[in-house]
Amino acid sequence: xxxxxxxxHHGTPGAGRAAQLALxxxxxxxxxxxxxxxxxxxxxxxxGDDWLNNASTRDVFARYLExxxxxEAREQLAAMExxxxxxxxxxTPILRYGDPTDCLIEAAARTRPDWVVxxxxxxxxxxxxxxxxxxxxxxxxxGAPLIVAAPHPAAAARA
Amino acid sequence: MVYTTRSPALxxxxxxxxxxxxxxxxxxxxGLQGYLHPGAIKAHQSALDKHAADTRAAAEKAKAEGKAAPxxxxxxxxxxxxxxxxxxxxxYFFGGLFxxxxxxxxxxxxxxxxxDYYLSVIPGIAFILSIAFVVRWxxxxxxxxxxxxxxxxxxxxxxxxxxxxxxxxVLGIVIGIVVVNVFKIPAWAANGVRxxxxxxxxxxxxxxxxxxxxxxxxxxxxxxxxxxxxxxGSAWLVLIMGKRMDAGYSMTGVLxxxxxxxxxxxxxxxxxxxxxxxxxxxxxxxxxxxxxxLCMFAFPTIGHLLGMGPVQFGAWAGTGILNSAQVAGAALxxxxxxxxxxxxxxxxxxxxxxxxxxxxxxxxxxxxxxxETAQKVDLMQVLVGKFPLFVLGFILMFALSSAGVxxxxxxxxxxxxxxxxxxxxxxxxxxxTKALEAVLPKAKTSAERKALEDLVAQxxxxxxxxxxxxxxxxxxxxxxxxxxxxxxxxxRAAWHDSKIIAGYRNWIAWLFSFGLIGLGMQITKSALMxxxxxxxxxxxxxxxxxxxxxxxxxxxxxxxxx
Numbered sequence: 001x002x003x004x005x006x007x008x009h010h011g012t013p014g015a016g017r018a019a020q021l022a023l024x025x026x027x028x029x030x031x032x033x034x035x036x037x038x039x040x041x042x043x044x045x046x047x048g049d050d051w052l053n054n055a056s057t058r059d060v061f062a063r064y065l066e067x068x069x070x071x072e073a074r075e076q077l078a079a080m081e082x083x084x085x086x087x088x089x090x091x092t093p094i095l096r097y098g099d100p101t102d103c104l105i106e107a108a109a110r111t112r113p114d115w116v117v118x119x120x121x122x123x124x125x126x127x128x129x130x131x132x133x134x135x136x137x138x139x140x141x142x143g144a145p146l147i148v149a150a151p152h153p154a155a156a157a158r159a
Numbered sequence: 160m161v162y163t164t165r166s167p168a169l170x171x172x173x174x175x176x177x178x179x180x181x182x183x184x185x186x187x188x189x190g191l192q193g194y195l196h197p198g199a200i201k202a203h204q205s206a207l208d209k210h211a212a213d214t215r216a217a218a219e220k221a222k223a224e225g226k227a228a229p230x231x232x233x234x235x236x237x238x239x240x241x242x243x244x245x246x247x248x249x250x251y252f253f254g255g256l257f258x259x260x261x262x263x264x265x266x267x268x269x270x271x272x273x274x275d276y277y278l279s280v281i282p283g284i285a286f287i288l289s290i291a292f293v294v295r296w297x298x299x300x301x302x303x304x305x306x307x308x309x310x311x312x313x314x315x316x317x318x319x320x321x322x323x324x325x326x327x328x329v330l331g332i333v334i335g336i337v338v339v340n341v342f343k344i345p346a347w348a349a350n351g352v353r354x355x356x357x358x359x360x361x362x363x364x365x366x367x368x369x370x371x372x373x374x375x376x377x378x379x380x381x382x383x384x385x386x387x388x389x390x391x392g393s394a395w396l397v398l399i400m401g402k403r404m405d406a407g408y409s410m411t412g413v414l415x416x417x418x419x420x421x422x423x424x425x426x427x428x429x430x431x432x433x434x435x436x437x438x439x440x441x442x443x444x445x446x447x448x449x450x451x452x453l454c455m456f457a458f459p460t461i462g463h464l465l466g467m468g469p470v471q472f473g474a475w476a477g478t479g480i481l482n483s484a485q486v487a488g489a490a491l492x493x494x495x496x497x498x499x500x501x502x503x504x505x506x507x508x509x510x511x512x513x514x515x516x517x518x519x520x521x522x523x524x525x526x527x528x529x530x531e532t533a534q535k536v537d538l539m540q541v542l543v544g545k546f547p548l549f550v551l552g553f554i555l556m557f558a559l560s561s562a563g564v565x566x567x568x569x570x571x572x573x574x575x576x577x578x579x580x581x582x583x584x585x586x587x588x589x590x591x592t593k594a595l596e597a598v599l600p601k602a603k604t605s606a607e608r609k610a611l612e613d614l615v616a617q618x619x620x621x622x623x624x625x626x627x628x629x630x631x632x633x634x635x636x637x638x639x640x641x642x643x644x645x646x647x648x649x650x651r652a653a654w655h656d657s658k659i660i661a662g663y664r665n666w667i668a669w670l671f672s673f674g675l676i677g678l679g680m681q682i683t684k685s686a687l688m689x690x691x692x693x694x695x696x697x698x699x700x701x702x703x704x705x706x707x708x709x710x711x712x713x714x715x716x717x718x719x720x721x
Contacts, residue, residue: 045339045683046444051356051484051674052424052512054548064431065440072437127692129441131685 003031004092006113006144008038008104009076012128014119018149022117023083025147031114032090035080036107038100039069040131101134105141113144120150123158162279163269164347169282170261172289173254179292180250183243195300196242203239210234246296257285283344283351287680290334291327291672299327299495324459328491331672332455335679344680355677359487360549362670365663366505367556368565369498369572375557378470378503381717382510385478385709390514393705394419397697398525406693408529410439412522414446414694418701420518421511422447422482428545429519432536433526445689446698448682451482454706459493465714469499474717476500477507479709481702488675498667509550516545566657569623573660576623576653585652586618591645598632598642607632614646620653 007022009015026033043065050058077093084091092111096103108116118135122128139146182188193200210232218228236244260281269275306320319325338344344352370378394415401411412433417426426443429435435443458480462472476489490504523536562568567575587595592615602608610628613621620626626649632638633646690698 040685042441042683042685042689045681045686046441046689050424050427051359051678052421052508052515052547053428053545056544057428060431060544061427065437068437127438127442129438130688130691 003029004034004111004113005029005031005115005117006034006036006104006108006111007080008036008100008107008116008118008133009080012119012122012131013126013154014122014149014152016119017153018117018119019080019083021147021149022115023087023089025115025117026084026089027087029114032092033080033084034092034094034107034111034113035077036094036096036104037073037076038103039073039095039097040100040129041098042129042131043069043097100131101137104133104138108142108144115147116142116144117147117149120148120152120155122152123155126152126154161269161271161275162350163264163275164279164282165264165269166282166345166347167261167265168345168347169257169264169285172282172285173256173258173261176250176254176289176292177258178254180247180254183250184247189243192239192243195297195304196239197304199237199239199242203237206237207234249292253285253288257281280351280354283348284354285351286345286348287335287352287355287673287676290338290676291331291669294331294334294676295327295669295672298330302326302330322460322463324456324463324492324495326492326495327672328488328495328675329456329459331676332488332679335676336452336682339680339682340684352677352680355674355681358670358677359484359674360552362667362674363505363509364549364552364556365667365670366498366502367553368560368660368663369502369667370506370557370560371571372561375506378506379510381474382477382507385474385712386507386510386514388712389478389705389709390419390511390518392708393701394518394522396701396704400697400700401693404693404697406697407439408526409433409435410442410694412526413439414443414697416515416518416522417443417447418481418698418705420515421508422451422484424483424512425515425518428515429522432519432523432541434530434533439694441689442692442694443698445687445691446694447481449687449690450698450702451480451485452682452687454480454482454702455485455488455492458489458706461710462493467713469494469497470503471713471717473500473503474507475710475713477504477511478713479706481698481705483508483511484678487671488678491671491675498664501667501671509547509553512547513550515547516542519545560660565659565663570657570660573657573664575655575657576620576626577655578619578621578653580655581619581652585648587614587645587649590641591648592618594639594641594645598635598638601635601637602632603635614649620649626650626653 005022005026007019009019022033025031046065050061053061073095077095081091081093094107094111096107104116104118118133118138121132135146135148179188183192189200214231217231221228260278264278264282269278302320302325306318306325309315310318323329397415397418398411401407401414406414413426413430413435416429416433417423419425423444426440426447430440430443454476458476459472462475467475472493473490476486476493480486480489486504486508487501490501491498494500520536520538520541523538523541527533527535559565560570563570566573567577569575595611595615599608599611602611607628610625611632613625614629620629629646630650633643
């Protein structure tokens with residue numbers, strides 16, 4: 001890959017700002033955009049202790065949830081691809097299920113980007129998934145500069 | 160896809176369990192077992208000393224009479240021997256099974272198919288079972304000893320192990336939670352850990368053998384009233400609060416099911432029906448889980464502090480704890496040695512789950528009424544699809560048990576009356592019948608007189624009515640201690656325990672122990688952390704009202720009548 005910006009995006013509001021920053025950075029430098037979208041692995045424990053239902057109810061729920069998460073992910077990927085297309089940027093999507101930090105480390109090792117862009121943590125009291133990137137862990141192994149798209153839109157609105 | 164992971168873990172677990180069995184059988188761990196069971200080892204030692212003294216006395220007597228020393232009588236097995244024998248039996252069976260399957264997994268390359276699918280769950284089962292062994296055989300008695308030692312040493316005036324329910328149930332769940340959140344479940348065990356649902360349901364099905372018809376009718380009626388009021392009340396309250404707080408119809412719907420009926424199971428059942436969004440499901444399940452875990456630890460302690468009995472506590476936990484999985488945990492944590500409280504709580508759980516299809520249908524209708532774009536739901540399909548099949552198994556076991564398949568009809572928890580099965584050593588002695596004859600003038604009715612005369616003549620009880628009559632006679636003023644002891648001895652001789660039902664009781668405790676450790680392994684920190692937003696506020700308000708409201712109702716109106 002001639003040069004790339006790796007955007008880590010897992011559906012949180014803060015990621016919207018990160019996406020914008022990644023697009024601007026990639027357009028400015030004329031690099032490709034690699035879009036990592038992580039479905040957080042906490043979903044694995046989301047029906048864990050449902051022991052009363054029969055298998056068919058669990059299957060219906062699992063299909064419903066998987067379908068919804070996949071649809072949301074596809075929509076986000078499609079939207080980002082359209083944005084890249086509009087800016088004539090090469091776009092590579094990566095869809096992963098797992099721990100966001102581990103997935104980002106693995107994607108960075110594989111794609112060797114020039115820049116890595118992530119969203120800012122959500123301020124306290126703002127609703128959303130609790131699935132954050134472990135920045136300290138990331139910085140220990142990341143081989144590229146990290147851009148954190150601060151402030152979070154909610155923090156900016158409060159300010 | 161091949162599911163079985165080729166790992167030596169199963170073989171190693173099997174060998175360790177076998178080793179424990181052998182060490183118990185050979186007496187190598189008697190010191191450790193004595194430390195864990197101080198009461199049993201003391202009684203065992205006394206019995207051995209007494210046997211030695213008796214043997215010695217018999218030998219000396221024979222010598223004095225110029226006879227040959229008699230052969231020593233065999234030592235009667237003590238509770239200490241029973242504890243060890245039970246562990247040896249379990250260890251050899253499961254250790255052997257796991258070792259053989261572990262060798263098979265290592266030696267034979269698995270191919271895709273049914274054998275691979277079923278074998279893939281065995282390592283996880285062995286993993287949980289090995290934790291259950293450690294908890295039940297080691298940690299449970301150890302904490303009990305420590306609690307007593309701290310109290311005896313007057314460091315605390317109360318037994319911390321009892322008050323904080325540090326028994327095999329709570330310890331097992333805590334270890335399960337620690338394993339999944341700190342160490343992670345090993346890949347070779349992942350498939351088997353999910354079988355916990357199967358074992359919990361099997362435990363509930365077997366529980367059906369322990370109810371009497373009257374008990375089931377009483378508890379069933381009580382649970383229908385309590386669950387009816389609190390399920391419908393809390394679901395209704397969530398709908399009101401959701402509307403006031405503008406939480407959205409799908410969020411409110413899934414939360415009403417979860418908070419109102421049986422927690423995660425209800426949320427899972429209702430989510431597709433009310434088109435809940437992913438974030439709403441995450442919030443709701445996180446909220447229910449966090450409440451469930453808190454209640455599971457808090458309820459038994461509160462129950463002990465308030466001096467509640469099994470019926471009161473079972474009714475309260477069965478109604479007030481949001482998540483049905485934690486109801487079983489709290490009931491067993493409160494009363495781990497007998498399963499009286501679990502019996503009561505599970506009736507409430509079953510009633511809850513029977514309410515589930517009705518509530519889901521209600522919420523579906525409510526959602527369709529309020530949301531124009533909502534797709535109509537086939538109500539009959541929901542009712543049939545959500546019906547909990549394992550409840551049929553519970554009813555079947557109850558019916559078989561009541562019909563006398565496992566123990567003579569009319570038994571209660573495996574205890575039954577049978578005059579025909581009274582052994583020769585159970586018959587009353589001459590001194591007993593003489594003491595009873597002295598009671599004859601005190602009989603107030605002809606039935607009492609006849610009951611006494613029959614007992615004197617037959618030297619054993621003939622019928623349950625006679626037993627009940629004589630129990631009353633024994634309470635009369637002026638009845639001698641010898642006569643009371645004779646009536647009591649006749650009662651003990653005529654009542655028997657069904658070995659099958661006793662076996663079921665043992666298995667029920669193991670099944671729940673296993674299931675609850677597995678359940679702990681499903682409670683992840685990341686899922687708990689999703690609790691938040693409006694669902695946490697609504698869930699907390701309704702959860703507290705439900706817990707406190709049901710506690711007040713139980714304390715005021717529920718008595719230990721079963």
